[in-house]
Amino acid sequence: MKHEIFVDGQDGTTGLKFEEYLSVIPNVEVIKIESDQRKDYEARKALINEADVVFLCLPDSASREFVSIISNSKTKVIDASTAFRTNSEWTYGLPE
Secondary structure (H helix, E strand, O other): OOEEEEEEOOOOHHHHHHHHHHOOOOOEEEEOOOHHHOOOHHHHHHHHHHOOEEEEOOOHHHHHHHHOOOOOOOOEEEEOOOOOOOOOOOOOOOOO
């Protein structure tokens, strides 16, 4: 079973690292957004809701905005920002 993963902010430093790590995992398909659609709200919304896992590599305000547009229960979010670190509804963890 392949897991579909979307990295929002895929062209930034953190996003590029996530993509590098994910690209060698055999049961992972990284969903990419075309560069001309990166600012397209509807295109990003569609990809976020299509993915099994979304890595948000965005500023805090953008992370909060895009978490609010998830409309399905299957999408899991891993946020690289500080937007949800003190939110009691989120799990905060250090991978180290």
